[in-house]
Amino acid sequence: MNDSDILAVNDLRKSYGNGSGKTLVVDGLSFYLQRGECYGLLGPNGAGKTTTLRLCLGLTEPDSGEIRLVGKRVPQEARAARLRVGVVPQADNLDPDFTVAENLLVFGRYFGMRDTEILERIPGLLEFANLAAKKDAQISELSGGMKRRLTLARALVNNPAIIFMDEPTTGLDPQARHMIWERLKALLNEGKTIVLTTHFMDEAERLCDRLAVIDHGHMIAEGAPRDLIGQHIEAEVVEVYGDNATAWAEAQGRIKAARMEVSGETIFCYTNDAQPLLGSLHRMHGVRYLHRPANLEDLFLKLTGREMRD
Incomplete structure (x- = not known):
């Protein structure tokens, strides 16, 4: 360490x-x-x-x-x-009995902060959360996005x-x-x-x-x-779907793709050179496709699998 x-x-x-x-x-x-x-x-x-x-x-x-x-x-x-430390939990646990500003004031007291110190910080926190106009609003009046921003502002009350x-x-x-x-x-x-x-x-x-x-x-x-x-995934991905996607995959995809995965009705073709795949798909009827760079979701699914988790 x-x-x-x-x-x-x-x-x-x-x-x-x-x-x-x-x-x-x-x-x-x-x-x-x-x-x-x-x-x-x-x-x-x-x-x-x-x-x-x-x-x-x-x-x-x-x-x-x-x-x-x-x-x-x-x-x-x-x-x-x-x-x-500041904490933003999964679920907003704001106190419905207090206004927006009061939620910040009461939370600051848990850290042993003086009221004067907290009150000095509240305007800046509300401005940061774009909630200055909601200072005196009840929690029930806020949208989901506003509640989330207030939870974030609350996590900053002690300047973590x-x-x-x-x-x-x-x-x-x-x-x-x-x-x-x-x-x-x-x-x-x-x-x-x-x-x-x-x-x-x-x-x-x-x-x-x-x-x-x-x-x-x-x-x-x-x-x-x-x-x-870059370490775990080929550079390019071609997603293929449509009535003839399976037939195309059996005839052409497995030859031209470095790696292929099937999820539902979509065939994911991973490759470092998509041009042969795209040329083959362009000539094929009954298929649609999307060509894109590999992303973090591709990495995540390769490392943890595509099966559902409870």
Whole structure:
């Protein structure tokens, strides 16, 4: 572990259950974050992402391993560490009995902040969240996007060094998602550090400096998004569908593609040179196709599989 790391995790393990019924949820995870970067934790449902966040925050006791958060040992010094941490949970847990501004005021008190200090910060936080006009509104009056932005503003009330975000844009429309992205980029530009879990691969690719793909509790890949795509996936993808897609795949696709996968009615052809595939498809009736560069979703599906997870 390096003194410059704002979060360092070494050989972290956590299981639930007793005896032979034990389930290993986090299996030897090790990673670190440097100040000012956005680090993503990606994985299917049940991969261990949320448990990992809870372990890092000292909300769950690990079976073994070492965690240092803002220089403090966790869980031993978790309370002191959390004074410098912001958290955006999966679900908005705003207090419906308070107004927008009161939610920020009351939350700030949990960190031992004086009311005068919190009140000085509230206008800037509301401006950041584009909620200045909603200062005195009840929570029930806010849209889903407004609630999410208020939850983000609340996580900043103590001016944290690091912010944990568990699926921060789930359930939001595209406009609200893009606004949240802009706010997160602004935080990174200010030198804040972000730990992000998300199921939106475009979100991870836009925001994360580095990311880890975890499955069944252990890390299966780590690095910068574009580096990982280049290491694990062919450069180009051709998605083929239509009445004659299967016939084309059997006759031509398997010969011309470096790798091919079938998901539902779509055939995914992976290649470093798409021209032979495109030429063959252009001459074929009864098929439609989409040609695009490989992306993070292709990487994710290759490493974790296409089957549904509960």
